[in-house]
Amino acid sequence: MQPEALFGMALGIVPPWEVTEVSFSKESNRLDITIDFKRGATFDCPICGAPAPAYDTTDKSWRHLNFFQYEAYLHARVPRVKCPNEGCGVKQIQVPWARAGSGFTLLFEALVMTMARDLPVNVMARLFSVTDTRLWRVINVYVEQARSKEDHSGVKRIGIDETSVKKGHNYATFFFDLDERKLLFGTEGKDNETVKEFVADLKQHGGEPEHVTDVAIDMSKAFIKGVKEQLPNAVTTFDKFHLIQLMNDAMGKIRAEEARQFPEVLKKSRFLFLKNPENLSAEELERLDTMVANHCHKSVEAYTHKLNLQNVYYAENRQEAELLLTQWHRKASNSAISLIQKMARTVKDHWHGILSHFDSTLTTGFLEGINSLIQAAKARARGYRNPRNLICMAYLIAGKLRFNALLAQPT
Ligand SMILES: [Zn+2]
Numbered sequence: 001m002q003p004e005a006l007f008g009m010a011l012g013i014v015p016p017w018e019v020t021e022v023s024f025s026k027e028s029n030r031l032d033i034t035i036d037f038k039r040g041a042t043f044d045c046p047i048c049g050a051p052a053p054a055y056d057t058t059d060k061s062w063r064h065l066n067f068f069q070y071e072a073y074l075h076a077r078v079p080r081v082k083c084p085n086e087g088c089g090v091k092q093i094q095v096p097w098a099r100a101g102s103g104f105t106l107l108f109e110a111l112v113m114t115m116a117r118d119l120p121v122n123v124m125a126r127l128f129s130v131t132d133t134r135l136w137r138v139i140n141v142y143v144e145q146a147r148s149k150e151d152h153s154g155v156k157r158i159g160i161d162e163t164s165v166k167k168g169h170n171y172a173t174f175f176f177d178l179d180e181r182k183l184l185f186g187t188e189g190k191d192n193e194t195v196k197e198f199v200a201d202l203k204q205h206g207g208e209p210e211h212v213t214d215v216a217i218d219m220s221k222a223f224i225k226g227v228k229e230q231l232p233n234a235v236t237t238f239d240k241f242h243l244i245q246l247m248n249d250a251m252g253k254i255r256a257e258e259a260r261q262f263p264e265v266l267k268k269s270r271f272l273f274l275k276n277p278e279n280l281s282a283e284e285l286e287r288l289d290t291m292v293a294n295h296c297h298k299s300v301e302a303y304t305h306k307l308n309l310q311n312v313y314y315a316e317n318r319q320e321a322e323l324l325l326t327q328w329h330r331k332a333s334n335s336a337i338s339l340i341q342k343m344a345r346t347v348k349d350h351w352h353g354i355l356s357h358f359d360s361t362l363t364t365g366f367l368e369g370i371n372s373l374i375q376a377a378k379a380r381a382r383g384y385r386n387p388r389n390l391i392c393m394a395y396l397i398a399g400k401l402r403f404n405a406l407l408a409q410p411t
Contacts, residue, residue, distance in 0.1 A: 007033055011064075011097065016041035017076070024070070031067045035076040035097075045083040046091045054079035055090050062098050063130065064105045071129065074098075074105060102138070109138050113403055116396055120382045121389075136389050143392050146401035152177070152184060152205035157214040157360075159239070159367050160198075160223055162190040163374050165387045172387045174374060174394060178216065181366050183373070183398035186391035195226025214360045216367055218242035219350050237360050238353040240313050241368045246346065247309050248274060250339045251302040258298045265294045273303050276310070298337055305332055305340055309347075318358035325355065373398040 008019035013035055021034035037043075042051035057077035064072040080092050097105045104112070115124055116139055125132035157178040162171050171190040175198045176183055185201045187194050199209045215234040217223040219242065227236055251273055259266040269291070272284050280288070292300055308328050315321035325347070332344035347354060377394035395401060 008035075011035075011074075013097070016043065017096075029070055031070045031072040033064070033072065033074050035074055037079075043079065043081050043093045045081060045085070045088050046093055047088040048083060048085050050083055050085055050088075052081035052083040052088075052091075055082040056080055060095075062103055062105045063108055063128075065107050065111060066128070099141070102141075103134065104138060109142070112138050113142055116380070116393075120380050121393075122382060136392070139396065140388070140392050142403060143395045143399070143401065146403055147395060147399065150205050150399075150401070152202055152207035154179075155184065155202060155207045156211055157216075158184070158212060158234075159216040159370055160195070160227075161218070161370050161374065162194075162220070163378070165390055170387050172391055172394075174370070174391075176366075176370055176398070178214070178366060180400070181369075182400040183394055186394050188387040188391075190220070190222060192222045192226035192229070195223065195230045199230045216360075219246070219346065219353075235356055235360055236353045237356040238350050239367045240357060241371065243347075243354060244306070244310060247306045247343060250343050251299075251306050254302040254337060254339055255299045258296055262291075262294060262296050265291055265296055266299060269299070273299065273306075276307065301335065301337065302340060305335070305343070313357070315358065318355055321358045322355055325351075 003022050004019040007013075007022050011019065011033070013019055016037040017035050018037070019033060020036040021032075023032045023034075024030075025032075037054070040053065042053050044050070045052040057079045060076060060078050062074045064074050066072060074097065076095060078093065078095055080090050082090050092100075094100055097107075099106060099109065102109065112124065112135055116135075119127075121135050121139070122132050125135055128135075155177050159176040159178050160173060161176070162173045164170070165172050165188075170188065172186055172188055173190050173194040174183055175185040184205075185198045187197045202209060209231050210233055212231045212234045214237060215227050215231060216237045216239040217227065219238050224236065227234055252270065255266065255269065255273055259269070269287065272280065272287065275284070277285075288300070305328070308324075308331070312321050312324045312328060315324055329344055329347055332340050332347070335341055335344070374394060377390060377397050380397065381390045381393040
């Protein structure tokens with residue numbers, strides 16, 4: 001058997017196509033495979049399926065899977081056909097080994113999609129010696145294709161979270177299905193318009209905004225407004241994760257402020273205050289004692305408020321939680337530290353939404369997990385952090401999309 005025929009079989013090339021030339025260059029690290037068709041061959045008309053002869057051709061090339069360490073390329077003249085049925089006219093045919101308009105073979109794209117789940121795109125780009133822009137284009141196409149088939153008709157409980165794309169600049173907002181534990185929608189920005197865009201997308205996928213019963217959000221005014229306007233039957237819950245994060249931010253500022261006064265006692269203590277007492281080492285507990293003894297009262301007081309606020313979430317029911325939150329609020333609003341007073345006001349302003357946590361039984365474990373999913377998408381999108389690519393990667397990691405049809409395609 002000739003090597004051309006062997007490659008034809010390996011690539012799954014079927015008539016009228018055949019492999020006509022295989023050239024291998026050690027110097028340029030390439031394997032070039034030419035595919036062609038015989039004079040007079042016919043192709044199925046893309047409109048009616050009747051056998052149609054070539055009318056004219058265009059030369060095209062596709063990057064294929066590496067052959068060991070060698071980059072492999074397919075080349076072919078791709079015909080337009082002239083159908084014997086008058087109505088069809090002259091039409092471009094599709095080659096069976098590649099997607100229309102792509103410079104990669106389907107197998108190469110399938111590999112990209114498989115690897116993209118585990119490897120950052122810029123690493124893949126280096127590995128294959130192609131630009132990451134080209135890889136992003138492939139990933140975007142398949143993600144969009146898979147998303148278009150998604151059914152969101154059962155969506156009832158959602159969680160919304162935003163993240164910065166570049167520090168302090170662009171933002172992206174993500175909408176998760178809390179029951180299916182998957183990303184439903186991501187969009188640029190973090191204003192109330194994002195909720196409107198989500199609702200439009202939900203409808204496009206067969207969902208009903210009126211069927212959404214619960215929404216978990218942080219305490220941002222934009223989301224509160226957006227949810228009120230767009231999801232009329234949803235009960236808003238301010239999720240635990242964001243509330244504790246807000247408390248931690250206040251505590252961090254208080255500690256940093258006090259560290260200027262007591263640099264020796266408080267140096268490198270940031271992580272100590274983020275831990276719970278039961279996780280502190282003997283050494284750290286001793287440090288905490290030293291802080292109290294050395295009048296670092298504000299930091300230690302802030303730490304106590306944080307622990308007490310966390311404690312609210314150990315309540316067995318809403319009634320008990322409300323009791324604990326009332327106690328917390330009384331102490332916090334009597335604090336001499338203005339940032340703690342401010343925190344107390346924030347809690348008061350969002351009272352019902354905070355306590356809804358105990359009615360709605362939203363899967364809070366997953367809510368905290370959302371953040372790590374987004375962080376994973378950020379890491380995977382590294383080096384090309386525009387919002388579109390980040391959102392695309394988030395769909396790939398957290399969208400539970402089905403790419404089976406793509407991966408089953410023969411070359
Ligand atoms: Zn036709």
